[in-house]
Amino acid sequence: MPKKALIAMSGGVDSSVAAVLMQRRGYDCTGITLKLFDKEDETEKEEKACCSLDDIEDARNVCRKIGIPYYVYNFKDSFRDNVIARFIHAYENGSTPNPCIDCNRFIKFEKLMRRAEELDFDCVVTGHYATVEYDAERDRYLLKKSVDLSKDQSYVLYSLTQKQLAKTVFPLGEMTKEETRALAGELDLINARKHDSQDICFVPDGDYAKFIEEYTGKTYPNGDFVDEDGKVLGEHKGIIRYTVGQRKGLGLALPAPMYVKEKNLKENKVVLCSNAALFSTELLANDLNLISVDKIEEPMRVKARVRYNQQEQPATVYQLDGDTIRVVFDEPQRAISKGQAVVLYDGDYVVGGATIM
Numbered sequence: 259m260p261k262k263a264l265i266a267m268s269g270g271v272d273s274s275v276a277a278v279l280m281q282r283r284g285y286d287c288t289g290i291t292l293k294l295f296d297k298e299d300e301t302e303k304e305e306k307a308c309c310s311l312d313d314i315e316d317a318r319n320v321c322r323k324i325g326i327p328y329y330v331y332n333f334k335d336s337f338r339d340n341v342i343a344r345f346i347h348a349y350e351n352g353s354t355p356n357p358c359i360d361c362n363r364f365i366k367f368e369k370l371m372r373r374a375e376e377l378d379f380d381c382v383v384t385g386h387y388a389t390v391e392y393d394a395e396r397d398r399y400l401l402k403k404s405v406d407l408s409k410d411q412s413y414v415l416y417s418l419t420q421k422q423l424a425k426t427v428f429p430l431g432e433m434t435k436e437e438t439r440a441l442a443g444e445l446d447l448i449n450a451r452k453h454d455s456q457d458i459c460f461v462p463d464g465d466y467a468k469f470i471e472e473y474t475g476k477t478y479p480n481g482d483f484v485d486e487d488g489k490v491l492g493e494h495k496g497i498i499r500y501t502v503g504q505r506k507g508l509g510l511a512l513p514a515p516m517y518v519k520e521k522n523l524k525e526n527k528v529v530l531c532s533n534a535a536l537f538s539t540e541l542l543a544n545d546l547n548l549i550s551v552d553k554i555e556e557p558m559r560v561k562a563r564v565r566y567n568q569q570e571q572p573a574t575v576y577q578l579d580g581d582t583i584r585v586v587f588d589e590p591q592r593a594i595s596k597g598q599a600v601v602l603y604d605g606d607y608v609v610g611g612a613t614i615m
Contacts, residue, residue, distance in 0.1 A: 260286045261380040263427065264373075266366055267291050267320070267328075269313025271449045272385030272430055274320040275438045278445060279429035280383050281324060288379070289321040289328040292365065294337040295460050319448045333369055340364035342460060346470050349498045352521040353597025356414070356566075357458055363417040371422055381427050386411045389431030390423050399423035401549050401608040406434040413566050416601045416611030417547050467499040481526035483510060486519070486535065494528045497521050503536055503593030517593075537590035543600045543612035544582045550609045553577060560602040560609055562587070564594050570603055583612055 263285040265277040280287050291314050314330060321328035341360045348355035366384065374382050387404035388411050399420055404410040418426065430438055442450035461469045471477060478496035485491055492510045494500065499507075504518040508530075519531040541564070548554070554577035561570035562585055572588040585600055594614060601611035 260284050262286045262288070262378065263381050263383050264370070264377070264379040265289045265326075265383045266370060266385075267317040268385065268455070269316040269449065269452075270385065270455060271439060271442045271447065271452055272387075272454075274317070274385070274447050274449055275433075275442050276383050276385040276429045277320065277326065278324055278441065280427065281326070283429075285380075287326045287383075289317060289326055290370075291317045291328075291330050292337075292370065293330050293332045293334060294361075294365070295334055295342070316449045316452070323447065324445075331370075331373065333365055336369050337361070337365055342473070345458075346474060348597045349466065349470060352497070352523050354501050354595040355597050356599055357460075359414050359417060359599055362414055367418055367422045367426065371425060374425070381425050383427045383429065385430055386415060386428050387430050387433075387435075388412045388415055388428045390426055390428060392424075396550075398550065398552075402431070403603075403606045403608075404431050409435050412603075412608050413563055413599065413601045413611075416549070416599060416608055418549065419547065420549075423549070467496060470498055479526060481528070483508065483530055484522075484527050485516075486529060486531050491516070491530060497523065497526055497528060500528050502595040533592075536593045538594055539590050540584060540586045541594050541600060542578075542582065542584055542615045544615055546577070546581050546583055546610060546612040548610035550604060550607050554583070554609075558609070560585075560604060562603070563601050564591060564614065565598055573602075575602055575609075582615075 263280045265273065265280060265287055267273040267277065267289045269291065277287055277289055318328050341357050341364065344360050345355045345357045371382055387406055387409040389402040389404065391400045391402055393400055401412055401415060401418060401423065403412050439450060457464055478498050480493050480495055481497060483491040483494050491512065500518045500521065502518055502520065505515060515533065516530040517533055517536055518528055519535060520529045522529060554575060558575050560573055560575050562573045563570050571591060574586050576584045578584055596614055598614050599611050600614055602609035
């Protein structure tokens with residue numbers, strides 16, 4: 259009897275080709291799309307966002323074409339509690355969230371994995387660009403970068419546990435994006451030339467503050483912009499509207515460029531600084547998940563990223579306890595932001611990652 263694969267299908271080209279590749283490997287495949295939220299207006303297609311009704315129809319069309327069953331799972335409650343609520347809480351508490359990491363962690367590789375086990379599927383498959391390998395010598399599953407480094411998504415997958423990695427397949431890890439689109443074109447899949455989703459699915463227009471105010475019904479009061487010495491420079495329009503490192507959109511006429519350094523929640527102030535003052539050489543991070551090792555016993559040389567699109571930077575990591583690490587960079591890094599992930603690499607393999615404090 260062939261093994262059973264549950265394919266998480268977003269309606270995009272990547273997950274569609276992943277389904278085709280698993281079919282070719284001999285798996286009995288079932289496609290599913292996760293219904294995660296309700297948009298107020300589905301009449302306008304948001305080309306840069308995912309999870310719309312059009313995406314569901316595209317995924318259904320692909321499954322029909324390649325001859326596999328297709329279902330839509332309603333995970334809206336879990337998404338609201340584990341992704342949207344965390345997103346809002348982070349902004350309200352001065353952090354910069356990464357909802358895609360939370361969605362992978364709490365929805366795709368927790369709730370969905372559990373559902374797959376309940377239905378006796380052997381694995382969960384997604385269209386992420388990364389690779390899972392098993393190291394028999396260490397008896398550990400490893401997360402490796404995609405061969406297409408321009409599309410590598412290992413950064414947003416660092417939270418995967420050993421149990422989850424053992425049941426996860428990323429068929430696109432050994433392919434380039436061009437190869438993926440070429441195969442979809444050969445098969446005449448409806449989404450072969452579809453744009454990649456780029457924005458946060460529940461904030462497709464990128465206006466995070468507007469979304470938070472409409473979703474919560476709250477208003478966030480104006481306050482002072484101040485410099486590092488506390489001198490008032492002007493008035494901000496609500497503390498949730500600003501992120502560390504931001505320069506544009508401050509609405510101030512200043513003699514020299516200034517950037518958001520931090521947010522003082524207690525006093526409702528946004529602290530501004532020069533570009534040079536944004537740089538720091540170390541960070542603390544908690545909620546640690548390690549993949550390639552069980553524990554960092556001694557100071558470990560790694561390369562680290564503190565945001566998705568950043569080039570990896572040489573650093574030394576120290577594990578302070580079971581949940582916390584200290585990362586010291588060889589060179590100062592710009593705008594390290596509370597709430598973002600720091601992900602550690604040893605060559606092409608993910609050592610682990612944590613949330614910046």
